[in-house]
Amino acid sequence: MDAAEFRRRGKEMVDFVADYLENIEHRRVYPDVEPGYLRSMIPSEAPLEPESYEDVLKDVDRVIMPGITHWQSPHFHAYFPSASSYPALLADMLCGGLGCIGFTWAASPACTELETVMLDWLGKMLQLPEDFLAGTKGQGGGVIQGTASEATLMALLAARCKAVKCVHESDPQRSEADIISKLIAYTSEEFCATLGTTPSCAFDKITELGPLCNAENIWMHIDAAYAGSSFICPEFRPLLDGVEFADSFNFNPHKWLLVNFDCSAMWVKKRTDLIGAFKLDPVYLKYDNQESGLVTDYRHWGIPLGRRFRSLKLWFVFRMYGQSGLQAYIRKHVELAKVFETMVKKDKRFEICAEVVLGLVCFRLKGSDELNEALLKEMTHLGRIHLVPCKLRGRFVLRFAVCGRTTELRHVQEAWTHITELQHAASREFHTMW
Amino acid sequence: MDAAEFRRRGKEMVDFVADYLENIEHRRVYPDVEPGYLRSMIPSEAPLEPESYEDVLKDVDRVIMPGITHWQSPHFHAYFPSASSYPALLADMLCGGLGCIGFTWAASPACTELETVMLDWLGKMLQLPEDFLAGTKGQGGGVIQGTASEATLMALLAARCKAVKCVHESDPQRSEADIISKLIAYTSEEFCATLGTTPSCAFDKITELGPLCNAENIWMHIDAAYAGSSFICPEFRPLLDGVEFADSFNFNPHKWLLVNFDCSAMWVKKRTDLIGAFKLDPVYLKYDNQESGLVTDYRHWGIPLGRRFRSLKLWFVFRMYGQSGLQAYIRKHVELAKVFETMVKKDKRFEICAEVVLGLVCFRLKGSDELNEALLKEMTHLGRIHLVPCKLRGRFVLRFAVCGRTTELRHVQEAWTHITELQHAASREFHTMW
Incomplete structure (x- = not known):
């Protein structure tokens, strides 16, 4: 083609x-299909020679749509x-067309920089405490993860890394394995502090949990996967009160903020906590300006190395809808x-x-x-x-x-x-x- | 809009x-931009009222393209x-338009079923051993992960879970923490057994590593992120010899097989090994037919719960290009x-x-x-x-x-x-x- x-x-x-x-x-x-319906409707192997686009599209109607x-x-x-929204679909088409991968700043500067600024925009829309914003000099900042599960995993790994480091500093003789075996993660049935649970959209009392976590030096992660989008409305913002006690927070614009999947927004107060857990610097990912202190390399902020230009979706949606x-x-x-x-x-x-x-x-x-x-x-x-x-x-x-x-x-x-x-x-x- | x-x-x-x-x-x-170039080119907050699409598109040229x-x-x-390829871009547009999420079979049967069959197609193109294919009765099968990092993490977690279970069966008194503290992962500088390393596209000798892993009951994961696509050519297929010893294998069609990011193909010989590490069954994800043994719920196969309809890209590309x-x-x-x-x-x-x-x-x-x-x-x-x-x-x-x-x-x-x-x-x- x-x-x-x-x-x-x-x-x-x-x-x-x-x-x-x-x-x-x-x-x-x-x-109205039964498990296994699809396999028998298409060949058992890929065609050796190219097929026509018409045939593919016909099969979308015949094979895909019924399922x-x-x-x-x-x-x-x-x-x-x-x-889902039209502006987000347009942005995703653009993202696909550009086909760039933003694992470091140099891999596509616009991809990294728009993400940082869009997460600041979104953080301001939620009235997140200043600590969570990147700005030009902040220690915190936001990142787009694929899903809330990934954001939660990242928070857990960062918390573990920080706890191990902290114990290790006061007791250098203890092995990492020994320290890890003593670590405890406190959760409810929904895992972490949750604003808007999946079964019933229930809210944990983070204004009570928060001070306790802070006093005991426990990493507090708050997941508001669904409910988070509503906090852009002043009347729902009180539901987020207590976020100031958290170390990390995430919600999914891809659930309720008209941004197509995948786009889970995560913020941390201290980006070094997150980065500390994952930093790796092979030569093939080094570049000029890297040590300037001005760049963000999002590959340190999550499990994946490769990253699509997902902030375009946020940008298009924020601007086409307005707050x-x-x-x-x-x-x-x-x-x-x-x-x-x-x-x-x-x-x-x-x-x-x-x-x-x-x-x-x-x-x-x-x-x-x-x-x-x-x-x-x-x-x-x-x-x-x-x-x-x-x-x-x-x-x-x-x-x-x-x-x-x-x-x-x-x-x-x-x-x-x-x-x-x-x-x-x-x-x-x-x-x-x- | x-x-x-x-x-x-x-x-x-x-x-x-x-x-x-x-x-x-x-x-x-x-x-030719300096770190931080973008922030000053756009407002510091999202607009309150909607802007015109023309203005957004103008800014794509003004703000994004230079970076x-x-x-x-x-x-x-x-x-x-x-x-990147045109068929993959078209499939991604369709995926965005459908906007369905395939975490369980019921969440969109076509999404799950096409993925299983496409991974079988691709496995056959690579001449993977039968064990890795799902077929209608296989114990193995394939899944699309976001990136090779996620595939490797999944393999590591599955291996750990299996090892803990194995030790626990012979010695039920030992705590999980104690067992985990004794586990060892053998890696080179590139982590696992790698076919085509990033620095120099070097190949580990998996025909030597494999029998050793099998004899010692060590989980063997093979990552061929870049090189894997070449194994569809008979002349390069010998590079994959030894995969028969592996428990899991992955490569990235999104690198070299004309399928836009993200699409990392991963196969396991025993799907229960992978699923065993993550199975969770809240009521809101239950549905009829679930226990029929005929369905695949891909949410057990990876970190994310939400999943896009990524197998469409494979389908379009395989059919429009042909093998x-x-x-x-x-x-x-x-x-x-x-x-x-x-x-x-x-x-x-x-x-x-x-x-x-x-x-x-x-x-x-x-x-x-x-x-x-x-x-x-x-x-x-x-x-x-x-x-x-x-x-x-x-x-x-x-x-x-x-x-x-x-x-x-x-x-x-x-x-x-x-x-x-x-x-x-x-x-x-x-x-x-x-």
Whole structure:
């Protein structure tokens, strides 16, 4: 494929994507395929000779589309949102086209520098304490990780490295293995201090945990993977109070801030803590200016060496939406969740199972777990809306998350109507069964 | 931005990318900016209100382009290639448009299933032993990791988990901490068994290491990040001999197989070894069919929970190039490296510093390290071609890697002419200085 054909095919793909997103709500949100469906639909080996692009595209419709769970559908209410927006898609196309890899400053200066500044912009939007910002002279700063899991792992490794160093300084005779065997990580079931847990969007009391950690010299990492985006709204910012006690903090703009996956934003107060755990300097990665103190080499900040130009997505989205547009987007989702909550509360057969703080409503049919399981099973089977369950205080609970960029009031109302209609059927069937 | 505007802007972006790639060789390959150049060129905070797309795009030219190291330029000979091709760009656009996240089978069945089958296709292209393939009943299989670092980390964690379990079974009284403190990882300077090291593309003797590891029950991980792509050619496949002794193997199609970053292909012989280290099953990730034994949940195979639909890139590239097209691409790069090697050998002022096996030539001016450093510094300063150095047996060596998809014979010849001309100047200056 040469540039001329790419121009043609690329434009067709833009229309394909736009068509897909404009019409997505007419698709069955949860696919109707059985495990292993795909293997038999395509050859068992790669073709020896090139095939035509038409054939590939035909197979996208024939093979791929039937097996897609449509995360961008306004009928998708499972898990948490996976962010997507047109400006982010455009930025990602640019990122792909440039095809540069930003492991050191020299590997592509714009890639590193835009990331640092975008994480400062975002940190300011969240009103993070100054300590977490890079600025021109700060000791802290932000980095884009792939996922919250990676951010948490990095925090854990940095904490361990710091603790070992600290013990080693006061007791140089002790071996690293011995020190490590005595280290303790304090976690809840959600691992670290969490703002907005996955099952129910619950919040740890970081204003209580924080001073304790600081007094005991314990590294405090806060994960706000989903909820973090909401902190750009002044009315939700109090949920982040206590972050000033943390050593590191992360949340995922790729969940709820209209930035396509992957983009997990992580900040540390002391970048040397993070870098200290991973610094390696082979000659092939050295360059002039490296020791100037002015450059950031993000390869020291995470597990991967290679890194895409992901900050372009942040830049495009921040500028095309503006802070006001992003705030409006968050508020709309929260309002839709409140509407859903109100409808659940009005129906005596159902109950709300956790405080609705942001865009997630945990609810269930009053009655047995089996009844709720039957309801969800039927819902999934029909595939008109998609929800996943959770366990709260030992009970089986349904999670209704407002996810889609295009989710409107009518989708939430339709979802509720669908659920209550199914409830009738499920109850009947359930009582017949039992 | 609505769908209509995205259609327009998306098509413009396709042209922008095509224009960029068609004219890339006329750009200075290494940028002429100083650390910190970008921050002062843009505001210090995100705008409150939306800006126009025109303004954003203007700033791409004004702010971003001057700070790009052009990895896709045919004048780029640094590090190793960062793969890029039009089919992969199209697939990535589709991946972005779908915006689905494939952490479990149910989260998007096509995403998981295509990945499994594509890793089988690729494994067959490399003639990997059957053990590494998933098939319909295999115990092994492949997974896409972000980078080779992540693949190596996964292998290390899986090996550790397996070793702890093994010791624990024979000696249940020993604590995990005690066992871990006694574990040993054997590595060279490149960490694990490596096929094609970064400094010089050297190859560990895995046919010797392998039987030793098997006899001593040591987990053997092989990393062929760069070189792995070449093993699709029968003439280079012998370099992979010995992989049958390995427990896990990975290489990066995103380096040399025309698949844009990120896409590191990893295979294991026993998927339970990998999964055993990480399995977690919260209720919100459970679904029907999960226990059927037919599904793969890739979230157990790596650090990240979220995963993009990266196998689309493999599918598009394999089908649009065919195995023959991919082999031809690899062979062309190796031939160009051989041409460069021949030119170096013919010039008595220079010497070759390592066997040229694939697309990398390690060479230097006969004489002091300082002389070679001066030469490279001038080359980097001028920015017409871009190389990075390495250390081999204590000496400062220049690395010439054939990287670009569009690198042709004339670019290699021009590069050599440029280097020899600079050598004259550098020698003169150097002798004046010293």
